[in-house]
Amino acid sequence: MAGQKLYPRATVKKIVKAHSNCNVSKNADVMMFLDYMLFMQTLMREATIEAKQGGERGITARSVKKVTADSLAKFRG
Amino acid sequence: MARENQHPDATPSRRASSAEPFASSNRRSVFRTPASQGRGLPRPQGLSASGRKVAPPAATPHARAAFRTIDSRRAAIFTPHRARRKSLREVRDSPRDFLLSLGRVLARNTEVITTSSSSSPGEADRTVASDGPGNDTTLGSINVDEDDEDDEELPKRPRLSLPIDEEDEDDSDDLQPHRSVLIDDDNNFTMQSIEMPRRAYSEQPMNRFSMGSVRMSDYFDTHDMLHSEDVGIDSGFFPPTAALDETNIAMGLEELPSPERLDSDANRPDPGRESDFRIDIPVGDVNESTFLMAPQVVDSPDGPPGRLPVATAEVVHDDYAPLLDQRSDDYDDEDLFGGVPALEDEPLEAQNEQLHDETEREPMTARGPQDRRLTKKTIKVSKYGIEYPSLPPAVVKRLAQNFARANGAKGKITPDAMKAIMQASDWFFEQLGEDLQAYAKHAGRKTIDESDVLTLMKRQVTIYQWVSRYCYTWLTLSRQRQINPNTTPFALAQRHLPRELLQELRMPPPVVPKKRRKTNGGTEDEDVT
Numbered sequence: 001m002a003g004q005k006l007y008p009r010a011t012v013k014k015i016v017k018a019h020s021n022c023n024v025s026k027n028a029d030v031m032m033f034l035d036y037m038l039f040m041q042t043l044m045r046e047a048t049i050e051a052k053q054g055g056e057r058g059i060t061a062r063s064v065k066k067v068t069a070d071s072l073a074k075f076r077g
Numbered sequence: 078m079a080r081e082n083q084h085p086d087a088t089p090s091r092r093a094s095s096a097e098p099f100a101s102s103n104r105r106s107v108f109r110t111p112a113s114q115g116r117g118l119p120r121p122q123g124l125s126a127s128g129r130k131v132a133p134p135a136a137t138p139h140a141r142a143a144f145r146t147i148d149s150r151r152a153a154i155f156t157p158h159r160a161r162r163k164s165l166r167e168v169r170d171s172p173r174d175f176l177l178s179l180g181r182v183l184a185r186n187t188e189v190i191t192t193s194s195s196s197s198p199g200e201a202d203r204t205v206a207s208d209g210p211g212n213d214t215t216l217g218s219i220n221v222d223e224d225d226e227d228d229e230e231l232p233k234r235p236r237l238s239l240p241i242d243e244e245d246e247d248d249s250d251d252l253q254p255h256r257s258v259l260i261d262d263d264n265n266f267t268m269q270s271i272e273m274p275r276r277a278y279s280e281q282p283m284n285r286f287s288m289g290s291v292r293m294s295d296y297f298d299t300h301d302m303l304h305s306e307d308v309g310i311d312s313g314f315f316p317p318t319a320a321l322d323e324t325n326i327a328m329g330l331e332e333l334p335s336p337e338r339l340d341s342d343a344n345r346p347d348p349g350r351e352s353d354f355r356i357d358i359p360v361g362d363v364n365e366s367t368f369l370m371a372p373q374v375v376d377s378p379d380g381p382p383g384r385l386p387v388a389t390a391e392v393v394h395d396d397y398a399p400l401l402d403q404r405s406d407d408y409d410d411e412d413l414f415g416g417v418p419a420l421e422d423e424p425l426e427a428q429n430e431q432l433h434d435e436t437e438r439e440p441m442t443a444r445g446p447q448d449r450r451l452t453k454k455t456i457k458v459s460k461y462g463i464e465y466p467s468l469p470p471a472v473v474k475r476l477a478q479n480f481a482r483a484n485g486a487k488g489k490i491t492p493d494a495m496k497a498i499m500q501a502s503d504w505f506f507e508q509l510g511e512d513l514q515a516y517a518k519h520a521g522r523k524t525i526d527e528s529d530v531l532t533l534m535k536r537q538v539t540i541y542q543w544v545s546r547y548c549y550t551w552l553t554l555s556r557q558r559q560i561n562p563n564t565t566p567f568a569l570a571q572r573h574l575p576r577e578l579l580q581e582l583r584m585p586p587p588v589v590p591k592k593r594r595k596t597n598g599g600t601e602d603e604d605v606t
Contacts, residue, residue, distance in 0.1 A: 006575055007472050012506075016525065018458075018465030019510025022517050023524040030570075030578050031530035032509060035537070037476060037573045039505050043498070044480035051486065058488030059481055064497035072504055077512030077533045 007033050035075070043071040459507070467503055470495065509533070 012029045024032075046067035047059045054063060136144070180187075458464050477490055477498050490498070516529040570578075 006578060008469060011466055011468060015465045015467070015506045016510045016513065018461065018463035019507050020514035020517070020525060021459075021461040021463070022514050022522075025524050025526045028525050028527045028530055030574065031527050031534070032513075033578075034570050034573055035509065035530060035534055036502065036505060038534075038537075038569065040473075040476045040498075040502070041480045041483075043501055044477055044486070045484045047494075048481060048484040048486040059477075059486050059490050059494050061491065061493035061497040064494050064501065068497065068501040068504070071501070072508060075505060075537045076508060077515070077536050 009033075012036075039071060039075045042074060043067060046071055457503070459510070467499060468506075470499060473499055473502055 009029050012033055013024045016029070016032055017024050043064070044059070047063045050063040050067050051057075051059050056063060456464055457467065474490065474495060477495070481490060512533050513525045513529050516532050517523070517525045520526075520529070
């Protein structure tokens with residue numbers, strides 16, 4: 001994480017701009033990405049738990065898919 | 078002598094009077110005072126049971142009455158109920174008691190008759206046992222004496238009123254199997270229209286997310302399938318119109334109840350009455366159902382068969398749903414038809430329709446985007462017709478692996494899981510964009526601000542650092558918001574973001590700075606289970 005960019009800022013801006021049909025102010029994307037990181041954290045945590053409960057080795061697509069809806073619901077405004 | 082002879086079941090209440098603390102005798106005097114006063118006997122001076130001074134005889138009758146009521150109230154507060162009851166009972170002592178006690182001696186085996194009015198049998202036993210001499214009719218006690226076999230029937234007396242709580246449970250239990258049985262009976266297309274309310278019962282935010290969510294459906298239907306196809310065909314002109322259409326298809330139905338729906342609601346009583354006339358015909362030719370509402374139930378398969386093979390699923394749904402609603406309303410009066418239940422059903426219908434759409438399109442969705450993704454780089458278009466990239470997979474993967482490792486997951490993330498994660502993050506950004514747009518528009522801006530994101534994060538609920546950290550029970554599971562006094566945005570940003578990005582952020586100073594978490598290794602520590 002140290003050397004390289006954490007994320008392409010322009011991409012995040014573009015994505016959100018496309019979805020919201022709004023402009024994105026200069027530094028709002030940082031917060032957005034912070035939110036995204038929190039989401040990923042939640043998602044991976046839930047997926048890990050789910051995988052452990054399912055007796056899987058590592059995180060699989062099944063566990064991720066299973067927890068996606070819940071995680072998204074948590075991050076709904 | 079009556080007291081010694083009593084049945085052991087009933088004794089405790091009587092015995093207690095001898096073992097009663099002395100206060101009760103005082104209290105009894107309090108209870109009796111009104112009668113003695115009425116007879117004109119001088120009232121005993123001194124302290125009442127509550128220790129307050131009794132009203133002087135010189136007081137006006139009103140004042141005395143007031144004092145008396147206050148005293149009796151106090152006594153009532155401090156008296157256990159049983160003692161109160163007993164004190165009243167002794168007044169009513171009568172020869173009937175002797176008969177009762179005699180009966181208890183002669184017929185020991187008889188069981189106490191439970192009155193039908195009480196809700197719980199145990200309570201009923203107790204009240205009858207203790208209250209018997211005072212409140213029971215002599216008829217009941219005589220019955221106990223005479224016929225031992227008959228009193229088995231007595232508790233089964235038809236109850237005029239059912240306890241409320243039980244009724245409620247029964248009600249819900251009744252309705253559910255009723256529907257499911259219905260489905261078993263109707264093996265054909267009707268099944269869908271009947272099944273819908275069941276889905277609707279369980280309609281919760283979570284459920285909606287799982288399949289019928291607005292956003293996911295947007296994504297499934299419009300983005301992956303419609304749009305990616307639209308892009309190939311006519312990418313030029315679809316932005317304004319297509320956006321409108323989609324919203325109407327996918328999510329608009331809930332929010333904008335169309336006039337036709339209202340009309341159909343208003344019209345509902347009519348088909349219901351027609352079906353009343355047709356009662357006999359459909360019962361004959363279509364499958365018999367055992368319900369009382371059978372005529373109207375069967376009515377729904379009766380009408381459509383001609384239309385059905387031709388009609389699309391949506392038409393079928395439109396035809397059946399009102400009928401079904403009527404059926405459920407049939408329990409009530411007819412005035413309810415057009416009224417409240419119809420309004421309640423409306424969003425459910427919309428929801429169901431939406432589900433329906435998805436199920437229709439899903440086979441196409443299944444193969445459509447997958448192929449595309451394999452063949453070329455994804456071109457995704459938002460519902461506003463703006464193309465957007467997705468996050469570079471490397472970034473997502475790095476994040477995912479970091480967090481997975483922090484959570485103690487072993488092994489690598491498989492490509493399939495990676496695909497799922499990418500999908501999830503796409504959905505996330507879609508949701509994020511819509512929410513932020515809502516906030517920005519609400520603030521009257523055309524630009525999404527940091528403040529919007531902050532507001533959003535404040536609203537987001539996450540089960541944050543749950544059981545492992547606080548060892549809470551499931552109830553207190555600490556559904557915390559994303560941002561709370563413990564996790565200021567500043568702390569979160571400091572934990573997650575590199576410094577150069579932090580500098581970009583103009584954060585409001587944290588309200589509770591001393592509460593801030595340690596920034597280093599905070600994630601690692603808290604999340605290892």
